[in-house]
Amino acid sequence: MSEVAIGKRKEKCENCTKQVRLAFPALTAQRSLCFTSKQPVLLSACLSCDRCISDEESQRISQQNLQEIYKVLSLNKRCDASEHKVLAVSVCPQSLPFFSVKFHLDVPQAAQKLCGFLKSLGVHYVFDTTVAAGFSILESQKDFIQRFRRRHHDSNALPMFTSSCPGWIRYAERVLGSLVTPLICTAKSPQQIMGSLVKDFFTQQQKLTPDKVYHVVVAPCFDKKLEAVRDEFYSNLLETQDVDCVLTSGEVLRMMEEKGVLVEDVDSVPLDHVLGEFHEENLVRHEGRSSEGFLEHIFKHAAKELFGLKVEEVVYKTLRNRDFLEVSLERDGETLLHFAAVYGFRNIQTLVHRMRKGRVPYQLVECEGEGGRADKALLQQMEEAYSSLPVRLPEMNPEIQRLYHNWLEGQDSPRAMQALHTQYSQRQSQQLPPDIQW
Incomplete structure (x- = not known):
């Protein structure tokens, strides 16, 4: 995401009577979402609204900058x-x-x-x-195995959602609520x-x-x-x-x-x-399509732990677009595991509509708030550099x-x-x- 100066101002959300505290307007600058009307409102505005962020929280966010580091360094030089x-x-x-x-x-x-x-x-x-990151992967694997084994008597066991995207987590808590929050992996x-x-x-x-x-x-x-x-x-x-x-x-x-x-x-x-x-x-580095590869780690671990199958390579199937992917484990014509990687709020919205209708076949969903918006050339160079590290x-x-x-x-x-x-x-x-x- 592009950097901007973090300022503080007040303005009205378009088509919304709620006053908004825009403490950090570019945190999620290119996402758009509407909570209150038929017209789209930037998700950056919605996430910055005082319904989501307290004054104390806003103050702590505003202090996360270079000046605070310089301040600590300066204090350390004093007597x-x-x-x-x-x-x-x-x-x-x-x-x-x-x-x-x-x-x-x-x-x-x-x-x-x-x-x-x-x-x-x-x-x-x-x-x-x-x-x-290794701790987070191991604990996520453990959480999924426990949820899978209690799936028949616990309606909040599956699908397990995993995400390291704070914007998506906040969206799940503030908007999706009890439909999704019990399903989010508890590993930090x-x-x-x-x-x-x-x-x-x-x-x-x-x-x-x-x-x-x-x-x-x-x-x-x-x-x-x-x-x-x-x-x-x-x-x-x-x-x-x-x-x-x-x-x-x-x-x-x-x-x-x-x-x-x-x-x-x-x-x-x-x-x-x-x-x-x-x-x-x-x-x-860790294996995976992304830099941590939570989905792939959990998929391979679950295949071995639950079904005694060793998966060498995880093969993704593209659905609606390249930011909505599926991974399946099959044996003798039976689907044993069915995971999805969903990136970007449009694709997450599609998934949520399916959930409301009870038509989600996945046991695990990896979600990230944004999909396909980064500097493509830089991202490609970074992926090449990262992949050079031993696994x-x-x-x-x-x-x-x-x-x-x-x-x-x-x-x-x-x-x-x-x-x-x-x-x-x-x-x-x-x-x-x-x-x-x-």
């Missing part, structure tokens, strides 16, 4: 140590290929340059969030699992309280700022978020440009590891297994449920008119 904070930056796997393309380097080299730049500013730790997104990992495990290792760590996530789009300020990821006791600030990849690049930093002049510094153990940097299944990651043991006291412990899962529920759901326009 009053009580104001100092450990600054930790977590970089999403989707962002590293962006820097790879912009720096004209391979992904591991770009990661080291990015780490070197951030540490030159005064950042103490720079992490890669692949471990957090990689961003928020990384938040738990840094503010819980890492702070314990460093003998710090969570409020003494300022945790920044570098993510590919503005929507992730929405997720970071959700109430369930905030500690009232410590007055701290699991993720204090989200910066987009473009904002970090702009920081380099503002400071006149040339990539070739930046030292290459290895990334840090949350376990605190030094070893050679070994960036890996490692989360199940095979020894770091994850050690964290399950050392941090969470086991894979099915109450501590694991608290750190790795969340709940979604209907929030001031709005009734969609039958003639909704997109």
Whole structure:
């Protein structure tokens, strides 16, 4: 998504009497949706309405910018140590290929340059969030297996919806309500699992309280700022978020440009590891059509766990368009698994209409709010850079297994449920008119 200055103004929604607080008008700038009338209203306006975002939440979103980072860095240079904070930056796997393309380097080299730049500013730790993504995939797989096995006596078991798109999650909570919210996978997104990992495990290792760590996530789009300020990821006791600030990849690049930093002049510094153990940097990726590939991981795991079948390659079938895809597992003419990948709000609307009529054949639906709107050339270059990394299944990651043991006291412990899962529920759901326009 393109970057814009985050301002604050008030105006009326077109054909709507509700006053809108447009705190961040370009979070979802190209989506359009109408909640209240026959005329389309930008979803950016609807998501920014005070029905969805409180004044406190809006304030916290407005603070997620470069100035806040500079502020923390400035405080750390002052004599009053009580104001100092450990600054930790977590970089999403989707962002590293962006820097790879912009720096004209391979992904591991770009990661080291990015780490070197951030540490030159005064950042103490720079992490890669692949471990957090691995946790999210494993917990999503577990959630699906449990839902599938109770599908005959639990109407809210299937289809399971999985999404790391905060815009879609908010849409599901505010508009679709109880039709969808019980069906959303409870595993936290990689961003928020990384938040738990840094503010819980890492702070314990460093003998710090969570409020003494300022945790920044570098993510590919503005929507992730929405997720970071959700109430369930905030500690009232410590007055701290699991993720204090989200910066987009473009904002970090702009920081380099503002400071006149040339990539070739930046030292290459290895990334840090949350376990605190030094070893050679070994960036890996997960399998899948997208950068995390939740659908494919869950599909392969379910085929093996439920039916004893090994799936080597997931083959997608295009339906209405390239942003509405199906995947099926068949045996002896019987369909055992039927998943869908649905991108963009138009396609999600089609799926919801089917759900209202009880005609959804899928056991899992992977949803994202936008489909096909990115810079195609840049996206292609990023995918090529990302695909050059070696693949490692989360199940095979020894770091994850050690964290399950050392941090969470086991894979099915109450501590694991608290750190790795969340709940979604209907929030001031709005009734969609039958003639909704997109």
